[in-house]
Amino acid sequence: MAKYEMLVGLEVLDDVVYSQYRTAMRPILEEKGGEFGYDFRVSEVLKSEVTECINRVFTLRFPSKSIMTSFFDDPRYQAVKSEYFSPSVGSFTIIRGYDVDECHF
Structure with a gap:
């Protein structure tokens, strides 16, 4: 079954606050069936x-x-974004969005 995935680039200005963002948004993400695939500091x-x-x-997969x-669009996510993401991230770039088929090895 295909899923939708985004490849995202950020300029994180404050790692501590950005980590708080990740913690606060994760329950909403998981409730929607979303997940992180890869995560790199560059x-x-x-x-x-x-x-x-x-x-x-x-990568972020849904x-x-x-x-x-x-x-x-979820109001709960928007509140978390306003409190944690906006003050901790200087810029963000959606590098690509694409459909992926899950591979089972």
Whole structure:
């Protein structure tokens, strides 16, 4: 079954507050069936298609694109974003969004 995944780049300015954001938003994310796939701290960007700085890259996966939209539109998520994400992140870039088929090895 296909899922919808986003590859995201951030400029995290405050790791402590950003960690609080991750903790606060995770129950909402999991309630919607979402999950993080990969998560990297990036020390050097060799090529970019945007001018914004990127020091964190991760994937975020949802059962569908419409569920992803409902997650980001959820008033509870918006409150968490306002309290923790906005003050801890300088910029964010949606690098790509795409459908993925789950592989079972």
